[in-house]
Amino acid sequence: MQYALFLFEDESTFFSLSEDEQMAIVQEHMAFSEELQAAGAYVTGVALEPAETARCLKAKGDIEDGPFADTKEQMGGVYVINAGSMAEAEAWARKCPVHKSGGTIEIRPVPDYGNA
DSSP: OEEEEEEEEOHHHHHTSOHHHHHHHHHHHHHHHHHHHHTTOEEEEEEOOOGGGOEEEOTTSOEEEOOOOSOSOEEEEEEEEEOSSHHHHHHHHHHSHHHHTTOEEEEEEEOOOTTO
């Protein structure tokens, strides 16, 4: 089964770090991705630009700057992994650099709709 690991952190904390410190975090994510790949668990992953670059399409069709959630954390990326159970997906999430730096990881099963 596939699981999505949505990564949430306070962007201001990351951007307050030196370039070397930021690159060290990027290297940690690359190592995590390599570990997932070596285990056959990696499906895909993407990092996102800062939330201030996002736009939201509203139901009435308007495009607005956003997102504007009442939270101090912003979604910074997502991994999609293969795991045999939620417990296994949780174990992978515990290894993710975001978890180690105090961020939040939302773990959500990805439904399989076949070739729909």
